[in-house]
Amino acid sequence: MKIFNTLSKRKEDFVPLEPGKVKMYVCGPTVYNYIHIGNARPMIVFDTVRRYFEYKGYEVNYVSNFTDVDDKIINKAIEEGVDASVISERYIAECKKDMAGMNVKPATTHPLATQEIPGMISMIETLIEKGYAYAVSDGTVYYRTRKFKDYGKLSHKNLDDLQSGFREIKVTGEEKEDPLDFVLWKPKKDGEPYWDAPWCKGRPGWHIECSVMSKHYLGDQIDIHAGGEDLIFPHHENEIAQSEAANGKEFARYWMHNAFLNIDNKKMSKSLGNFFTVREISEQYDLQVLRFFMLSAHYRSPLNFSADLMEASKNGLTRILTAVERLAELSAAASGGELTEEERALEGQVKELVDKYEAAMDDDFNTADAISAVFELVKFANTSVWETSTKAFVDDVKKTIEKLCDVLGIITEKKEELLDGEIEALIEERQQARKDKNFARADEIRDILAEKGILLKDTREGVKWTRA
Ligand code: AMP
Numbered sequence: 215m216k217i218f219n220t221l222s223k224r225k226e227d228f229v230p231l232e233p234g235k236v237k238m239y240v241c242g243p244t245v246y247n248y249i250h251i252g253n254a255r256p257m258i259v260f261d262t263v264r265r266y267f268e269y270k271g272y273e274v275n276y277v278s279n280f281t282d283v284d285d286k287i288i289n290k291a292i293e294e295g296v297d298a299s300v301i302s303e304r305y306i307a308e309c310k311k312d313m314a315g316m317n318v319k320p321a322t323t324h325p326l327a328t329q330e331i332p333g334m335i336s337m338i339e340t341l342i343e344k345g346y347a348y349a350v351s352d353g354t355v356y357y358r359t360r361k362f363k364d365y366g367k368l369s370h371k372n373l374d375d376l377q378s379g380f381r382e383i384k385v386t387g388e389e390k391e392d393p394l395d396f397v398l399w400k401p402k403k404d405g406e407p408y409w410d411a412p413w414c415k416g417r418p419g420w421h422i423e424c425s426v427m428s429k430h431y432l433g434d435q436i437d438i439h440a441g442g443e444d445l446i447f448p449h450h451e452n453e454i455a456q457s458e459a460a461n462g463k464e465f466a467r468y469w470m471h472n473a474f475l476n477i478d479n480k481k482m483s484k485s486l487g488n489f490f491t492v493r494e495i496s497e498q499y500d501l502q503v504l505r506f507f508m509l510s511a512h513y514r515s516p517l518n519f520s521a522d523l524m525e526a527s528k529n530g531l532t533r534i535l536t537a538v539e540r541l542a543e544l545s546a547a548a549s550g551g552e553l554t555e556e557e558r559a560l561e562g563q564v565k566e567l568v569d570k571y572e573a574a575m576d577d578d579f580n581t582a583d584a585i586s587a588v589f590e591l592v593k594f595a596n597t598s599v600w601e602t603s604t605k606a607f608v609d610d611v612k613k614t615i616e617k618l619c620d621v622l623g624i625i626t627e628k629k630e631e632l633l634d635g636e637i638e639a640l641i642e643e644r645q646q647a648r649k650d651k652n653f654a655r656a657d658e659i660r661d662i663l664a665e666k667g668i669l670l671k672d673t674r675e676g677v678k679w680t681r682a
């Protein structure tokens with residue numbers, strides 16, 4: 215199995231620290247709003263990486279944090295006049311709903327930064343003892359970047375180039391020794407959450423959080439550390455500096471980074487305002503379509519979001535689900551527990567396509583090519599499995615497609631549920647039908663909705679609906 219390692223900028227053979235086990239850490243979202251579909255890309259991509267390791271028989275310890283203390287969370291809390299924890303708890307719960315909709319498995323552990331403060335204080339103390347960090351008079355603690363000889367090894371940046379970049383930037387706090395030094399602990403400001411620490415009442419810097427959560431749940435050394443490519447510098451570079459200086463060991467063997475999800479060829483981001491939330495997409499599409507769309511490109515290639523590509527993904531996915539549905543019907547009617555001779559020959563083709571799929575996934579998780587292999591298998595099913603096939607053969611083809619789809623996180627059973635957007639469109643159509651005195655259609659729509667367990671209620675603000 216080969217993985218492109220950002221450290222070496224090459225594809226490398228995957229060799230686990232411990233045979234049969236994978237320890238991986240994926241930087242999670244900052245929870246101050248609904249997640250957008252850009253944030254969904256690393257979730258889907260690295261969940262698929264995890265699933266493929268599991269398919270290969272590895273035991274995966276998968277840790278992904280929620281950053282639940284941050285300026286943006288604090289600002290939102292001030293805006294709403296509530297405690298910061300109200301905001302972070304709300305959006306963690308919403309994020310978990312979106313993850314479930316996208317069939318992203320819950321991590322082995324989802325640590326919260328605010329629950330890990332003692333570990334952070336302890337790592338900062340170690341860094342100070344070892345001379346890698348220093349506190350200034352207001353209680354801010356900085357990391358002494360130049361002291362860490364390997365600084366820049368992940369982002370392939372040179373300290374002097376970085377230094378010249380910093381010349382323009384105003385250095386706050388004259389006691390900071392070097393513009394390259396970054397914050398490990400900062401003093402509290404009025405109205406902000408804070409914790410007691412030896413240097414001042416305050417809160418941790420963002421980078422130390424991940425170093426500590428990774429150490430707590432996975433140990434000093436891990437196999438894979440992952441996230442979006444915007445995290446390479448400074449976040450992951452700083453994590454390496456902290457963890458390796460404190461623990462005295464190489465931190466992560468492989469660093470994996472997904473490329474951006476773009477819209478009109480610009481990065482989708484909250485700050486640019488050019489984003490769709492996962493929740494918005496779920497009103498129009500089953501989130502499986504979003505997942506399938508994300509995996510239709512290699513994770514290191516930029517991916518442009520568009521309605522056309524989503525429609526294409528929807529059609530592709532339907533093709534797979536329809537084929538599996540047909541196989542289920544054939545299986546129910548079929549008999550015969552032994553393959554015929556002809557079927558044994560055909561099995562060879564199934565095996566070849568499975569090999570093709572695995573070869574694609576073994577090559578740095580090339581999900582785009584893996585999906586092509588699934589489509590070939592679907593074509594095979596549609597042209598080589600018939601009413602005359604034995605049950606053994608039908609089931610074998612069906613199970614193979616299901617298993618390969620499961621690695622991609624695609625559930626092959628067709629969902630009968632209506633999407634929120636479809637329900638709203640039907641309700642609107644029913645209102646119009648009533649206005650037009652087309653009561654037959656209005657009743658028909660009411661029945662369709664009732665059959666799907668959608669309850670309607672007329673209120674002064676219009677029709678409200680709930681799922682039974
Ligand atoms: P954030 O909440 O901004 O810290 O982001 C959480 C994760 O989403 C990080 O791994 C980011 O790199 C990733 N991410 C944010 N925006 C995008 C995007 N447009 N495309 C791909 N990944 C993204």
Ligand code: ZN
Nearest residue numbers: 241242424449
């Ligand atoms: Zn992180």
